[in-house]
Amino acid sequence: IISWPQIKYDLTLAFTLRLLWGASNTALARWLPPAYEDGLSQPRGWDPSIRYNGVQLPLVREVTRKIIHVSNEAVTEDNLYSDIIMVWGQYIDHDIAFTPQSTSRITFLNGMECQMTCEKQNPCFPIKVRFLIPSREIPGSKNIKQQINGLTSFLDASTVYGSTHATENKLRNLTSKEGLLRVNVKYYDNHREYLPFTDRIPSPCAQDSNSSEGERIECFMAGDSRSSEVTSLAAMHTLWLREHNRLARALKNINGHWSAETVYQEARKIVGALHQIITLRDYIPKIIGPDAFNLYIGLYTGYDPTMNPTVSNIFSTAAFRFGHATIQPIVRRLNAQYLDDPELPNLYLHEVFFSPWRLIKEGGLDPLLRGLLAHSAKLQVQDQLLNEELTEKLFVLSNNGSLDLASLNLQRGRDHGLPGYNDWREFCGLPKLETHTDLNTIISNHNVTAKIMELYHNPSNIDVWLGGLVEDFLPGARTGPLFACIIGKQMKALRDGDR
Incomplete structure (x- = not known):
């Protein structure tokens, strides 16, 4: 017999936990139990004496060098989709x-900086030639390491409005009677708005080497802290800032009696809905293909209160990172006739990392958006995965040197305790791959399978991000069956679990 107080407690706890589904600063969902070497927190590959199917896991930098890395010139262009498809994927991911x-960048044992040591001591997880700062963690049940999602899981335009009340209030123009978002007060793009600059001054963004010493262009401020990462992403953030303010002015014009708060919230509802529509109607079917869309997502029949919308660790750490293989090494800007402009030459990707000054001083949004719309995306080809702009010249604000995105992705998967490739294939109801011959049935480029087997020796050892990335595309898709399954399941949860 269960007492009424116990039932009330259980119901209250269940309701409280459900309210936290998809909330910011809660743990990423685990769809499979984590695979740590010590069962708690030690990443796969941490201890070189531990064998997987009789062999040591390969160093991630070796995987990058032998399988993933390709020169900037080795790019096959997508014959269906323009570069804007890549930008939308990155924007929605954010x-x-x-x-x-992790907030700590020194070893707990002897206080050495992670960048200055190759010792495997918490919280440092060194990549030979590079290093990784592990993700911020929280203890889960039985103190198994879990990672945090700093954002709301929902497709709710948190890129525009932020994921906390404090961020939202910084982004709003609270003196406006029209429910507007703050804009840049120093620069305009042909009378159109730019994002405001961050309050953190001086910000760490790059500066124009030809500008005078006193003239600084800071990082932009938007709903997501990564808005200045590359110029195309900053442009997308700027478009949605402008769209919110356009809608707010129009709504206030029609409904003069509305308060600024009502106008703001109604405009926000529309912007959020547009993010959902573009993603689920226009973007995801192109990525996973019509068959996988029907299988994993299907028609919308309404809110399902039993569906947990929390973003999963496997989705954010592996599957949705498929897009890194679709990034062009060159940034193109075009004039009003969609032709090359001698005053705005092509740039390599590393020249636009954290460089908002290029938007403000080099033509504004329009030339960049024309380039994204008029040029093809990079096709994800099995022997042309990540170009050297990403494997040799990646720049992030938290690091002094250049980084390798492919190695970071592989090491991040191990740091997060993601199970191996075959575990996820079985999770999705796909056949387990036991041999080299099995691998050849789902990867048509057999030179690639030979390189994979040379490093991993057994399909079960393959890091899930690499395995999903090299699978043959499904019909009408830009992913193989594994990533189509994971992305499909996640998108259904985000849609149906959104009250």
Whole structure:
């Protein structure tokens, strides 16, 4: 017999936990139990004496060098989709997932900086030639390490409005009677608005080497802290700032009696809905293909209160990172006739990392958006995965040197305790791959499978991000069956679990 107080307690706890589904600063969802070497927190590959199916896991930098890395010139262009498809994927990823790095950058044992040591001592997880600051963690049940999502999981335009009340209030123009968002007060783009600059001055963004010493262009401030990462992402954030303010002015014009708060909230509802429509109607079917869309997502039949919308660790750390293989090494800007402009030459990707000054001083949004719309995305080809702009010249504000995105992705998967490739295939109801011959059935480029087997020796050892990335595309898709399954399941949860 269960007492009424116990029932009330259980119901209250269940209701409280459900209210936290998808909330910011809660743990990423685990769809499979984590695979740590010590069962708690030690990443796969941490202890070189531990064997997987009789062999040591390969160093991630070796995987990058032998399988993933390709020159900037080796790019096959997508014959269907323009570069804007890549930008939308990155933008939407930043709406639903952000795993903060550990706040500690020194070893707990002897106080050495992670960048200055190759010792594997918490919290440092060195990549030979590079290093990784592990993700910020929280203890889960039985103290198993779990990682945090710093954002709301929902497709709710948190890229525009932020994921906390404090951020939202910084982004709003609270003196406006029209419910507007704050804009840049120093610069305009042909009378159109730019994002405001961050309050953190001086910000760490790059500066124009030709500008005078006193003239600084700071990082932009938006709903997501990564808005200045590359110029195309900053442009997308800027478009939605402008769209919110356009809608707010129009709504206030029609409904003069509305308060600024009502106008703001109604405009926000519309912007959020547009993010959902573009993603689920226009973007996701192109990525996973019509068959996987029907299988994993299907028609919308209304809110399902039993559906947990929390973003999963496997989605954010592996599957949705497929887009890194679709990034062009060159940034193109075009004139009003969609032709090359001698005053705005092509740039390599590393020249636009954290460089908002290029938007403000080099033509504004329009030339960049024309380039994204008029040029093809990079096709994700099995022997042309990540170009050297990403594997040799990646720049992030938290690091002094250049980084390798592919190695970071692989090491991040191990740091997060993601199970191996075959575990996830079985999770999705796909056949387990036992042999080299099995691998050849789902990867048509057999040179690639030979390189994978040379490093991993057994399909079960393959890091899930790499395995999902090299699978043959499904019909009408830009992913293989594993990533189509994971992305599909996640998108259904985000849609149906959104009250």
